[in-house]
Amino acid sequence: MKANPILINSLATIAGAIVAHGNPLTIYDGLNQTGPSAIVAANSRKTGTAIPNGLNDKISSFKLQNGYGVCFGMSFRNVGESKVYFANNGDRNVNLPTQLNDNVSFIRVFPIKTDVKKKGHAGTNTALGKAVGASWYYLWSDGGSDGTDGLKYVPMKWGIGTPSTFADKWASIGVSHMLAFNEPDNPNQANATVANAVTSYEDLLACGLTMGSPVVEQDKYKTWLKDFMADCKTKKLRVDFLAAHWYDWGNQTNVSTGAQIKDRLSAKMTDLRTQIGGSQYIWLTEFNANPNRTKQSDHAAFISSAIGWMNSTSWMQRYAYFQNGGGKFETGTPPTLSESGKAYRDAPNANAGYGIQSNLGY
Numbered sequence: 001m002k003a004n005p006i007l008i009n010s011l012a013t014i015a016g017a018i019v020a021h022g023n024p025l026t027i028y029d030g031l032n033q034t035g036p037s038a039i040v041a042a043n044s045r046k047t048g049t050a051i052p053n054g055l056n057d058k059i060s061s062f063k064l065q066n067g068y069g070v071c072f073g074m075s076f077r078n079v080g081e082s083k084v085y086f087a088n089n090g091d092r093n094v095n096l097p098t099q100l101n102d103n104v105s106f107i108r109v110f111p112i113k114t115d116v117k118k119k120g121h122a123g124t125n126t127a128l129g130k131a132v133g134a135s136w137y138y139l140w141s142d143g144g145s146d147g148t149d150g151l152k153y154v155p156m157k158w159g160i161g162t163p164s165t166f167a168d169k170w171a172s173i174g175v176s177h178m179l180a181f182n183e184p185d186n187p188n189q190a191n192a193t194v195a196n197a198v199t200s201y202e203d204l205l206a207c208g209l210t211m212g213s214p215v216v217e218q219d220k221y222k223t224w225l226k227d228f229m230a231d232c233k234t235k236k237l238r239v240d241f242l243a244a245h246w247y248d249w250g251n252q253t254n255v256s257t258g259a260q261i262k263d264r265l266s267a268k269m270t271d272l273r274t275q276i277g278g279s280q281y282i283w284l285t286e287f288n289a290n291p292n293r294t295k296q297s298d299h300a301a302f303i304s305s306a307i308g309w310m311n312s313t314s315w316m317q318r319y320a321y322f323q324n325g326g327g328k329f330e331t332g333t334p335p336t337l338s339e340s341g342k343a344y345r346d347a348p349n350a351n352a353g354y355g356i357q358s359n360l361g362y
Contacts, residue, residue: 025042043173059096062096077106259301283318299327303327
Protein backbone atom coordinates (compact mmCIF):
# COMPACT_ATOMS: atom_id res chain seq x y z
CA MET A 1 0.00 0.00 0.00
CA LYS A 2 1.22 3.50 -0.82
CA ALA A 3 1.71 5.14 2.57
CA ASN A 4 3.29 8.58 2.29
CA PRO A 5 5.91 9.60 4.85
CA ILE A 6 4.54 11.87 7.56
CA LEU A 7 6.74 14.84 8.25
CA ILE A 8 6.67 15.71 11.90
CA ASN A 9 9.38 17.86 13.39
CA SER A 10 8.65 17.61 17.08
CA LEU A 11 11.44 16.19 19.21
CA ALA A 12 10.66 13.00 21.11
CA THR A 13 10.52 13.07 24.88
CA ILE A 14 10.86 10.33 27.47
CA ALA A 15 7.24 9.81 28.48
CA GLY A 16 5.69 6.62 29.71
CA ALA A 17 9.09 4.93 29.90
CA ILE A 18 10.00 2.82 32.89
CA VAL A 19 11.63 4.82 35.64
CA ALA A 20 13.80 2.52 37.72
CA HIS A 21 16.14 3.09 40.60
CA GLY A 22 19.74 1.92 40.80
CA ASN A 23 22.10 1.13 37.94
CA PRO A 24 20.55 0.20 34.57
CA LEU A 25 23.70 -1.57 33.37
CA THR A 26 26.81 -2.74 35.18
CA ILE A 27 29.63 -4.14 33.03
CA TYR A 28 32.40 -6.40 34.37
CA ASP A 29 35.89 -7.34 33.28
CA GLY A 30 35.47 -10.94 34.45
CA LEU A 31 32.95 -13.68 33.91
CA ASN A 32 30.03 -14.14 36.31
CA GLN A 33 29.96 -10.44 37.26
CA THR A 34 33.46 -10.35 38.75
CA GLY A 35 36.49 -8.09 38.47
CA PRO A 36 36.68 -4.36 37.72
CA SER A 37 33.28 -2.93 36.84
CA ALA A 38 31.56 0.21 35.66
CA ILE A 39 28.03 1.62 35.43
CA VAL A 40 26.45 2.72 32.14
CA ALA A 41 23.44 5.03 32.38
CA ALA A 42 20.17 4.68 30.48
CA ASN A 43 19.69 6.59 27.20
CA SER A 44 23.42 6.62 26.62
CA ARG A 45 25.67 5.39 23.84
CA LYS A 46 29.30 4.64 24.72
CA THR A 47 31.97 3.74 22.19
CA GLY A 48 35.69 2.99 22.40
CA THR A 49 37.59 4.80 25.12
CA ALA A 50 34.35 6.47 26.29
CA ILE A 51 33.34 3.11 27.80
CA PRO A 52 33.97 3.78 31.51
CA ASN A 53 36.76 2.41 33.72
CA GLY A 54 38.94 1.43 30.78
CA LEU A 55 36.69 -1.50 29.86
CA ASN A 56 36.79 -1.00 26.09
CA ASP A 57 37.40 -4.48 24.63
CA LYS A 58 37.56 -5.88 28.18
CA ILE A 59 33.95 -6.75 29.02
CA SER A 60 33.11 -10.38 29.81
CA SER A 61 29.82 -10.16 31.71
CA PHE A 62 27.13 -7.72 32.78
CA LYS A 63 24.10 -7.12 34.96
CA LEU A 64 21.06 -5.50 33.33
CA GLN A 65 18.31 -4.07 35.51
CA ASN A 66 14.68 -5.00 34.90
CA GLY A 67 13.00 -2.54 32.52
CA TYR A 68 16.03 -1.99 30.28
CA GLY A 69 17.59 -3.26 27.08
CA VAL A 70 21.20 -3.08 25.94
CA CYS A 71 23.04 -3.50 22.65
CA PHE A 72 26.67 -4.64 22.62
CA GLY A 73 28.74 -4.35 19.44
CA MET A 74 32.30 -5.01 18.33
CA SER A 75 32.86 -1.80 16.37
CA PHE A 76 32.44 1.91 17.10
CA ARG A 77 29.65 2.16 14.51
CA ASN A 78 28.09 -1.11 15.66
CA VAL A 79 28.66 -2.70 12.25
CA GLY A 80 29.49 -6.40 12.36
CA GLU A 81 28.80 -8.74 15.26
CA SER A 82 26.34 -7.27 17.76
CA LYS A 83 23.64 -8.49 20.10
CA VAL A 84 20.65 -7.02 21.96
CA TYR A 85 19.58 -8.21 25.42
CA PHE A 86 16.39 -7.38 27.35
CA ALA A 87 15.55 -7.53 31.05
CA ASN A 88 11.76 -7.70 30.93
CA ASN A 89 11.21 -10.41 33.57
CA GLY A 90 13.57 -9.27 36.32
CA ASP A 91 17.26 -8.35 36.48
CA ARG A 92 19.61 -10.36 34.24
CA ASN A 93 23.16 -11.54 34.91
CA VAL A 94 24.80 -12.61 31.65
CA ASN A 95 28.19 -13.80 30.40
CA LEU A 96 28.89 -12.50 26.90
CA PRO A 97 29.15 -15.05 24.06
CA THR A 98 32.56 -15.93 22.67
CA GLN A 99 32.29 -13.49 19.76
CA LEU A 100 31.82 -10.51 22.10
CA ASN A 101 33.86 -11.57 25.13
CA ASP A 102 36.65 -8.98 25.54
CA ASN A 103 35.53 -7.60 22.19
CA VAL A 104 32.94 -4.88 22.92
CA SER A 105 33.55 -1.33 21.70
CA PHE A 106 29.91 -0.22 21.50
CA ILE A 107 27.24 -0.07 24.24
CA ARG A 108 23.73 1.40 24.00
CA VAL A 109 21.32 1.26 26.98
CA PHE A 110 17.62 2.04 26.58
CA PRO A 111 14.44 1.73 28.67
CA ILE A 112 11.77 -0.75 27.63
CA LYS A 113 8.10 -1.15 28.44
CA THR A 114 7.95 -4.64 29.90
CA ASP A 115 4.20 -5.07 29.34
CA VAL A 116 4.00 -3.82 25.73
CA LYS A 117 1.24 -5.55 23.74
CA LYS A 118 1.09 -6.77 20.15
CA LYS A 119 -1.66 -4.43 18.98
CA GLY A 120 -0.36 -1.19 17.49
CA HIS A 121 -1.53 1.91 15.64
CA ALA A 122 -0.26 3.40 12.36
CA GLY A 123 -0.70 7.17 12.06
CA THR A 124 -0.78 10.50 13.84
CA ASN A 125 -4.15 10.06 15.59
CA THR A 126 -2.75 8.49 18.75
CA ALA A 127 -5.98 9.26 20.64
CA LEU A 128 -7.75 6.93 18.21
CA GLY A 129 -4.97 4.39 18.70
CA LYS A 130 -5.59 4.47 22.43
CA ALA A 131 -9.36 4.19 21.88
CA VAL A 132 -8.93 0.96 19.89
CA GLY A 133 -6.57 -0.56 22.46
CA ALA A 134 -3.17 -0.05 20.84
CA SER A 135 -0.06 -0.29 23.00
CA TRP A 136 2.44 1.25 20.54
CA TYR A 137 2.43 3.40 17.39
CA TYR A 138 4.54 4.54 14.46
CA LEU A 139 4.27 7.36 11.91
CA TRP A 140 6.27 6.33 8.83
CA SER A 141 8.79 8.88 10.13
CA ASP A 142 11.24 9.51 12.96
CA GLY A 143 9.49 12.58 14.40
CA GLY A 144 7.05 11.21 17.00
CA SER A 145 7.15 11.32 20.79
CA ASP A 146 7.43 8.39 23.14
CA GLY A 147 4.43 8.07 25.47
CA THR A 148 1.94 10.16 23.43
CA ASP A 149 -1.54 9.13 24.65
CA GLY A 150 0.21 6.40 26.63
CA LEU A 151 1.55 4.62 23.52
CA LYS A 152 5.14 3.41 23.10
CA TYR A 153 6.71 5.06 20.05
CA VAL A 154 8.63 3.20 17.35
CA PRO A 155 10.54 5.53 14.96
CA MET A 156 10.99 4.66 11.30
CA LYS A 157 13.77 5.83 9.01
CA TRP A 158 11.47 6.07 6.00
CA GLY A 159 14.07 6.42 3.23
CA ILE A 160 17.76 5.72 2.82
CA GLY A 161 20.37 8.33 3.62
CA THR A 162 21.14 9.07 7.24
CA PRO A 163 22.15 12.48 8.62
CA SER A 164 25.35 12.39 10.66
CA THR A 165 23.42 13.49 13.76
CA PHE A 166 20.80 10.74 13.48
CA ALA A 167 22.46 8.23 15.80
CA ASP A 168 23.23 10.92 18.39
CA LYS A 169 19.57 11.99 18.47
CA TRP A 170 18.27 8.50 19.20
CA ALA A 171 20.95 7.81 21.80
CA SER A 172 19.25 10.21 24.22
CA ILE A 173 15.55 9.43 23.70
CA GLY A 174 13.61 6.69 25.47
CA VAL A 175 12.74 4.39 22.58
CA SER A 176 13.80 0.77 22.16
CA HIS A 177 12.96 -0.33 18.58
CA MET A 178 13.38 1.15 15.12
CA LEU A 179 11.87 0.37 11.70
CA ALA A 180 13.94 0.75 8.53
CA PHE A 181 12.87 2.02 5.10
CA ASN A 182 9.29 1.94 3.82
CA GLU A 183 8.88 -0.13 0.62
CA PRO A 184 12.35 0.49 -0.84
CA ASP A 185 11.33 -1.91 -3.62
CA ASN A 186 8.63 0.58 -4.72
CA PRO A 187 9.64 3.50 -7.01
CA ASN A 188 6.87 5.60 -5.42
CA GLN A 189 8.10 5.01 -1.88
CA ALA A 190 11.67 4.71 -0.46
CA ASN A 191 12.91 3.45 -3.88
CA ALA A 192 16.37 2.01 -3.17
CA THR A 193 18.59 -0.72 -4.49
CA VAL A 194 19.52 -3.48 -2.09
CA ALA A 195 23.15 -2.35 -2.09
CA ASN A 196 22.28 1.26 -1.21
CA ALA A 197 19.83 0.15 1.45
CA VAL A 198 22.42 -2.08 3.12
CA THR A 199 24.88 0.82 3.25
CA SER A 200 22.26 3.10 4.82
CA TYR A 201 21.19 0.33 7.21
CA GLU A 202 24.77 0.21 8.53
CA ASP A 203 24.33 3.84 9.60
CA LEU A 204 21.09 2.99 11.42
CA LEU A 205 22.88 0.33 13.46
CA ALA A 206 24.90 3.13 15.07
CA CYS A 207 21.72 4.06 16.96
CA GLY A 208 22.09 0.83 18.94
CA LEU A 209 18.35 0.12 18.96
CA THR A 210 16.48 -3.11 18.28
CA MET A 211 16.34 -3.09 14.48
CA GLY A 212 13.58 -4.14 12.12
CA SER A 213 14.16 -4.99 8.49
CA PRO A 214 13.11 -2.72 5.64
CA VAL A 215 9.45 -3.39 4.88
CA VAL A 216 8.61 -4.31 1.28
CA GLU A 217 5.39 -4.66 -0.69
CA GLN A 218 3.33 -7.78 -0.09
CA ASP A 219 5.29 -10.31 -2.21
CA LYS A 220 8.68 -8.63 -2.60
CA TYR A 221 10.09 -10.53 0.37
CA LYS A 222 10.84 -13.30 -2.16
CA THR A 223 13.23 -11.04 -4.08
CA TRP A 224 14.23 -7.64 -2.65
CA LEU A 225 14.07 -8.54 1.05
CA LYS A 226 15.62 -11.96 0.53
CA ASP A 227 18.60 -10.32 -1.20
CA PHE A 228 18.86 -7.67 1.53
CA MET A 229 18.93 -10.29 4.28
CA ALA A 230 21.54 -12.32 2.41
CA ASP A 231 23.81 -9.27 2.21
CA CYS A 232 23.28 -8.54 5.90
CA LYS A 233 24.24 -12.12 6.74
CA THR A 234 27.43 -11.84 4.71
CA LYS A 235 28.37 -8.58 6.45
CA LYS A 236 27.16 -9.81 9.88
CA LEU A 237 24.67 -6.94 10.19
CA ARG A 238 22.10 -7.53 12.91
CA VAL A 239 18.39 -7.64 11.92
CA ASP A 240 16.27 -8.37 14.99
CA PHE A 241 12.85 -8.81 13.38
CA LEU A 242 11.20 -8.75 9.96
CA ALA A 243 8.65 -6.06 9.06
CA ALA A 244 5.89 -6.92 6.57
CA HIS A 245 2.92 -5.46 4.64
CA TRP A 246 -0.11 -7.49 3.52
CA TYR A 247 -3.34 -6.51 1.71
CA ASP A 248 -4.62 -9.76 0.19
CA TRP A 249 -3.59 -8.49 -3.26
CA GLY A 250 -4.63 -10.96 -5.95
CA ASN A 251 -7.83 -11.89 -4.12
CA GLN A 252 -9.44 -8.46 -3.75
CA THR A 253 -12.44 -9.32 -5.96
CA ASN A 254 -13.07 -12.70 -4.33
CA VAL A 255 -16.08 -13.15 -2.08
CA SER A 256 -14.40 -14.42 1.10
CA THR A 257 -15.20 -14.88 4.75
CA GLY A 258 -13.03 -13.23 7.40
CA ALA A 259 -11.54 -16.63 8.22
CA GLN A 260 -10.64 -17.30 4.58
CA ILE A 261 -8.87 -13.95 4.28
CA LYS A 262 -7.04 -14.70 7.56
CA ASP A 263 -5.92 -18.08 6.18
CA ARG A 264 -4.29 -16.34 3.23
CA LEU A 265 -2.54 -13.94 5.62
CA SER A 266 -1.21 -16.75 7.80
CA ALA A 267 0.00 -18.69 4.74
CA LYS A 268 1.84 -15.61 3.43
CA MET A 269 3.51 -14.82 6.76
CA THR A 270 4.55 -18.45 7.20
CA ASP A 271 6.06 -18.44 3.70
CA LEU A 272 7.90 -15.19 4.44
CA ARG A 273 9.68 -16.82 7.38
CA THR A 274 10.45 -19.91 5.31
CA GLN A 275 11.90 -17.85 2.46
CA ILE A 276 14.08 -15.73 4.74
CA GLY A 277 15.20 -18.44 7.12
CA GLY A 278 12.40 -19.65 9.32
CA SER A 279 13.41 -18.30 12.73
CA GLN A 280 12.61 -14.59 12.57
CA TYR A 281 9.93 -12.68 14.44
CA ILE A 282 7.53 -10.65 12.29
CA TRP A 283 5.95 -7.22 12.78
CA LEU A 284 2.98 -6.72 10.42
CA THR A 285 3.16 -2.94 10.22
CA GLU A 286 0.48 -2.54 7.53
CA PHE A 287 -2.34 -5.01 6.93
CA ASN A 288 -5.90 -4.74 5.64
CA ALA A 289 -8.55 -7.03 4.15
CA ASN A 290 -8.02 -4.97 0.95
CA PRO A 291 -9.19 -1.42 0.15
CA ASN A 292 -11.41 -2.79 -2.64
CA ARG A 293 -13.54 -4.43 0.02
CA THR A 294 -15.78 -1.54 1.06
CA LYS A 295 -18.05 -3.28 3.57
CA GLN A 296 -17.23 -2.64 7.21
CA SER A 297 -18.53 -6.12 8.05
CA ASP A 298 -15.89 -7.75 5.82
CA HIS A 299 -13.07 -5.89 7.56
CA ALA A 300 -14.50 -6.47 11.02
CA ALA A 301 -14.78 -10.23 10.45
CA PHE A 302 -11.22 -10.37 9.10
CA ILE A 303 -9.82 -8.29 11.98
CA SER A 304 -11.35 -10.58 14.59
CA SER A 305 -10.06 -13.72 12.86
CA ALA A 306 -6.60 -12.36 12.02
CA ILE A 307 -5.90 -10.96 15.48
CA GLY A 308 -6.97 -14.25 17.03
CA TRP A 309 -4.34 -16.01 14.91
CA MET A 310 -1.61 -13.44 15.50
CA ASN A 311 -2.16 -13.38 19.25
CA SER A 312 -1.77 -17.16 19.40
CA THR A 313 1.31 -17.23 17.12
CA SER A 314 4.45 -16.44 19.11
CA TRP A 315 6.53 -15.30 16.14
CA MET A 316 3.88 -12.75 15.05
CA GLN A 317 5.25 -10.21 17.49
CA ARG A 318 3.37 -6.97 16.68
CA TYR A 319 0.77 -5.70 14.21
CA ALA A 320 -0.86 -2.42 13.13
CA TYR A 321 -3.95 -2.22 10.89
CA PHE A 322 -3.90 0.16 7.92
CA GLN A 323 -7.19 2.03 7.72
CA ASN A 324 -8.38 2.04 4.13
CA GLY A 325 -11.46 1.04 2.13
CA GLY A 326 -14.04 -0.39 4.50
CA GLY A 327 -11.42 -0.75 7.22
CA LYS A 328 -11.51 2.81 8.55
CA PHE A 329 -11.89 2.88 12.32
CA GLU A 330 -14.11 5.99 12.52
CA THR A 331 -17.35 7.06 10.86
CA GLY A 332 -19.72 10.04 11.01
CA THR A 333 -19.47 13.59 12.33
CA PRO A 334 -18.45 13.86 15.07
CA PRO A 335 -16.55 10.62 14.49
CA THR A 336 -17.41 7.47 16.42
CA LEU A 337 -15.90 4.02 16.18
CA SER A 338 -16.98 2.09 13.10
CA GLU A 339 -17.70 -1.64 13.02
CA SER A 340 -14.09 -2.40 12.11
CA GLY A 341 -12.84 0.03 14.77
CA LYS A 342 -14.90 -1.76 17.39
CA ALA A 343 -13.63 -5.13 16.15
CA TYR A 344 -10.02 -3.94 16.54
CA ARG A 345 -10.80 -2.50 19.97
CA ASP A 346 -12.61 -5.61 21.19
CA ALA A 347 -10.06 -8.15 19.93
CA PRO A 348 -7.78 -9.49 22.70
CA ASN A 349 -4.36 -7.89 23.03
CA ALA A 350 -1.61 -10.39 23.81
CA ASN A 351 1.81 -9.57 25.24
CA ALA A 352 4.34 -8.79 22.51
CA GLY A 353 7.36 -10.10 24.35
CA TYR A 354 10.97 -9.29 23.56
CA GLY A 355 12.20 -12.24 21.51
CA ILE A 356 14.67 -11.32 18.75
CA GLN A 357 16.79 -12.96 16.07
CA SER A 358 20.38 -11.74 16.13
CA ASN A 359 23.29 -12.55 13.86
CA LEU A 360 24.94 -14.34 16.77
CA GLY A 361 22.22 -16.95 16.48
CA TYR A 362 20.40 -16.56 19.80
